[in-house]
Amino acid sequence: MSGPDKWTRRLVLQRAMQLSAMGVATPLAINLAAMGEAAAFDNTDYKALVCVFLYGGNDYANTVVPYDPANYALYHQIRAGGPGEEQAGIALARAALAPTALTPLAPQTLTDNLQYALHPNLAGLRGLWDQGKLAVQLNVGPLIRPTTLQEYHHTNKVLYPLPPKLFSHNDQQSIWQSNSSEGSTIGWGGRLGDIALANDSNNPNSLLTCISATGNAVFVAGQDALQYQISSGSATVPGGAIRIGALDTPLRDAVNALITRDSAHVLENEYSSVTRRSIQMEGVVNSALGGVNVTTAFPNGNPLASQLKIVARLIAARGALNMRRQVFFVSLGGFDNHNLLMQDHPNLMTRVNAAMSAFYAATVELGIANQVTTFTASDFGRTLASNADGSDHGWGAHQFVMGGAVNGGRFYGTAPHVSIQTDDQVGQGRLLPSTAVDEFAATLARWFGCSTSELPGILPNVGNFSNTSLGFV
């Protein structure tokens, strides 16, 4: 079992080995004292990283939309809109994009002089862009190494490896979150949690380092950091309290005995472990949340907003819980818009906009906006080409990074041509990523406090890429 004793010991040893690898040949006791410096991990402040995962593969081309007349015309044509600028096929109307057109805060020249607009329903995010609190990372996706179209098609996959199982939902979700396909057990958010734990090993609430407010997600599973699941389903009972306290003895004792018992059968024992954690943390979390008051309004009927609201409340309770570093995972589903894209995708954009805008406002209210960085991710981008009323599975996509520490109002990465022919796509406008998830993640990891030497432990392929600090935060 991954009890505190185990992870503390293991991570202390890891740190010690890092020190000796740097040529420090002093006794372990002295190394321990020097550890804070070696780690370069300043945990006297608080920082939270929040992953907003858009399940199903978000349609990048209707999220960050070509807006200048020439590129818009290409977009409109490829998306089966035909000539003109009206909404048709799966192309948005150009006029509808005017209010959400993005003007970089400092002049930027993109590929083919591209100008972009956000989806018309992302007005709140456009406002954050104008304030410099929202950045757009262009064409990011999983890669093993920098890859050209020729290398993509090359038959020698030993020389030019590709991420496994491209275009497959479950596997690309897993690869985005953990560098590895289905069955993976360690995500890069969890690895960040491991490092945070190593630097805060005396915190009795360390189980709250990596939290999912939605279903189980490998992103927040570390080697030592456990994923703690919190429910957003109720304002007052976030952990889903087991109501055994209301039962009479001897029934209460009987329930307790049955659900917390150790077993020689591994599946039974692991089930009981989860139940024990649920019971253990429910009181701690509810007690801490009892003293929290977040007045920012979060929209109702929006599952992403409900999740981000409980995240905001947990961040507000960071003092009571003595937390220094936290990694959160939230999600919204429904992005696999093979069909009815023009009907369903706008509603999803509305939800993303309302939820993320409210969350940012809440961090401002809490005076902690500079210490909370939120980013979007998704299974994959989709095709630029239309399949009549939707788009199909792709690869690279555009993502948002939001927060007070973000160098926003600016595009990062390389804009792809608006094309189904060019060498920055692999057919039908499925983008060949020009920025790797590893580079994107490394940039966030550095902000979180990780040193260069720690990056390969978080992102095994990061050494294949030249840029581990993209500059957006």
Added chain:
Amino acid sequence: MGFYLNTKGNLKEDANGRQPDENYAREVMQLFTIGLYELNADGTNRLDANSNPIETYGQSDITNLARVFTGYDWDYFANGGGFTDVAWHDYDVPSTHFATNQMWFDPNKHSTLEVNFLGTNIPANTPGRDALRIALDRLFNHPNTGPFFARQMIQRLVTSNPSPAYVGRVAAVFANNGSGVRGDLKAVWTAILMDDEARAAPSAANSMSGKLREPVVRWVQMWRTVGIRSANGRYEIYDTSPAHEALGQSPLRSPSVFNFFRPGYVPPNTEIATAGKLAPEFQILNETTTAGYINYIQYTARDHYSDVKPTYTQLLPVAHDGEAVLNWLNLRMTANQLSNDTLNVLRAVITAFAITAASTENQKLDMLATATFLVMISPEYLVQK
């Protein structure tokens, strides 16, 4: 399925660059027939010269196969279906026939391009129904299909970690039921359930045997075992998806075609992961769902939010005999796998109710529901072995 994965309404390519929808073409291969990697007859991955698994298909296979699934849409009229003028809409409402009719095929919306997938060629201008048959036959006869199906069906019914030999035995029956028939599913299920690996008694030597029962299956088992009635006959059960106050799972409400949990799921930070084993149902187990489940069972073992109530018809006559109640539940819910420790916990609770033949029906039901609840939350029940 046509609706779920967008074959319904799927159109052929056009001169403006429109492409067929790829959703069904992809998922019929990934999820329903052959999977992502080439398999040996025992369900293990085939490996190439560099010891890497071999992907079964590429994007080109999907783009080609997608053409086969164009031209289909609802059939509103077959078998007596039709539309009705109703007062509350300004359009006519279809009868429900379209949901059960086969999809209607319109050759004008069907791609006539040549199709090349998985090494099979379907010539240009092959009639749509013929193209569909060729494509489905190709998938059905693919060497992966037997072991791929067998392995997942074993995982669903018997154990999360079947041995390759077990998968191989079942896949062999898929390939040939003994009478030269491929894909005889009755024979396949018989092979799964009658296999030695399914029937062997749980052994202390195998501490990872069996599988975690999924929440809906537990709940259905409880109600089928103790009996239920619906006051209004409509069995209004509603959505059991909420994780914090229900089951975290509800029939026909999987969040995607990838189901509630994946056959390859490994729960992080567990002895299961350390041992390199799988536990698919653990994907929907967490600190919230374990609590929600306990609360929901406590509630629904005795009562329910709508008109459906458990009856305990067979247990009420013996409710005064605590040992009989215990034995009845242990046999039917766990195949007599409750440990003596667990039985003693239950026995103490049942005894404390002090039910006699003269107790009221409500008193008896309180006891029976409590005993059932305790079985339902016991890990010895939760893991089917």
